[in-house]
Amino acid sequence: MFYYVLKYVLLGPLLRLLFRPRIEGLEHIPAEGAAIVAGNHLSFSDHFLMPAILNRRITFLAKAEYFTGPGVRGRLTAAFFRSAGQIPVDRSGKEAGQAAIREGLGVLNKGELLGIYPEGTRSHDGRLYKGKVGVAVMALRAGVPVVPCAMVGTFEIQPPGQVLPKIKRVTVRFGEPLDFSRYAGMENEKAAIRAVTDEIMYAILELSGQEYVDRYAAEVKAEQQELEQQRPKRFPPRRNC
Numbered sequence: 001m002f003y004y005v006l007k008y009v010l011l012g013p014l015l016r017l018l019f020r021p022r023i024e025g026l027e028h029i030p031a032e033g034a035a036i037v038a039g040n041h042l043s044f045s046d047h048f049l050m051p052a053i054l055n056r057r058i059t060f061l062a063k064a065e066y067f068t069g070p071g072v073r074g075r076l077t078a079a080f081f082r083s084a085g086q087i088p089v090d091r092s093g094k095e096a097g098q099a100a101i102r103e104g105l106g107v108l109n110k111g112e113l114l115g116i117y118p119e120g121t122r123s124h125d126g127r128l129y130k131g132k133v134g135v136a137v138m139a140l141r142a143g144v145p146v147v148p149c150a151m152v153g154t155f156e157i158q159p160p161g162q163v164l165p166k167i168k169r170v171t172v173r174f175g176e177p178l179d180f181s182r183y184a185g186m187e188n189e190k191a192a193i194r195a196v197t198d199e200i201m202y203a204i205l206e207l208s209g210q211e212y213v214d215r216y217a218a219e220v221k222a223e224q225q226e227l228e229q230q231r232p233k234r235f236p237p238r239r240n241c
Helices: 002-019 046-053 071-083 096-109 134-142 190-208 217-230
Strands: 022-024 035-039 058-063 087-089 113-116 146-152 171-174
Touching: 002 046, 035 046, 035 134, 035 190, 046 058, 046 146, 046 171, 058 096, 087 096, 096 113, 096 134, 113 134, 134 190, 146 190, 171 190
Parallel strands: 022 171, 035 113, 035 146, 058 087, 058 113
Antiparallel strands: 146 171
């Protein structure tokens, strides 16, 4: 119930008023039945803007850190995501991917919409990164279509690290549903799920117009953080007394 209060009474109208989102291709979202909406992930704002403009409820697999943050802000964030029916997923450890797939299939088996970001994390530089194959496994196991989605402009209004978004117009663009029935029963074949994932990412790329990087975003982030740590620290010049 809290989800619909947020969508139609509290948060939804406010987001539409402030960001005046351009909505393209909304007719590609199935009116009923299970489907996956797979999008790029540029900003924390993505979690709110896409659900605000959809006519149907959508459940996202959200990283567990949103539910375990410290302090007042952490508790408020956790309460919000729980109340909105979002599902925490632990991204650490060998079983993390399988746990996310189980949770996602649970949503799809109920005939609902599942939202997922195949990159697995927010883009730190606005580019589109290689997709992880979990989205393909879920699509093939559940036998559901995948609707590609592009968030355009959300990186500019709230890049990673920025607490409050800028008030600027954004675009939410949906593509035609992708049918992968030709891969039925092949969810355990690496070549098949890689091909499905790449097709989904290409569809997102066409919608978003981003630069594509054929590497996982988490790997690139880790490399950049390591380089930052290796750089010698610069101290301000000493002043003569």
